[in-house]
Amino acid sequence: MKRKASLPLSYRLAVTSRLLAAVVGGYMLASLASVCLTLWLPISRADAVVSGMLSSFVFYLLAVIWCFACRTAARAWFGVLVPSAILATLAGLAYWMAHP
Template sequence: MKSKTALPVSYRLGVTSRVLAAVVGGYLMAALASICLALWTPTARADAVITGMMSSFVFYLLAVLWCFACRNAARAWLGVMVPSVAFAALAGVGWWMART
């Protein structure tokens, strides 16, 4: 028996996509931000790592808030992946500079 208040499949898929963007994309963005801060903070190595790790919670929170504040799931994914790519590029440059 089908309920009259059943939500459409497109709505359910949109919410599922936002949840995945928040959980997976937010974790990726927070991890890359943490690495960037650890590489680019001009303090002792241990202090830089702690600063990066503690600030990753803020980045994760911002990613989750962003994913559920957007009008559609595509914008949520875009808003998480663009900063992730930027953080990955900065981490790569920082790692390359530290090796030379």
């Protein structure tokens, strides 16, 4: 019997890295976007929280699509971590402005 050729280890690691970027990085991006929208929207606090939470699903979806649409796993991580860093900075700025 012939053995089936398996996929190379580099391919498996690249897919695993993309999966981690999509799941972990996407969750981080979605939660930071939710926090930023909650802090920065000029509406009542309850409406801002609901709007932030509902929009987090869109951010998570876009992050997952981004991670599997990129050519490389490094670009997928870069595309998730850079916006997350920007959103974390904006959230910290909003917190710092509210609590001098």
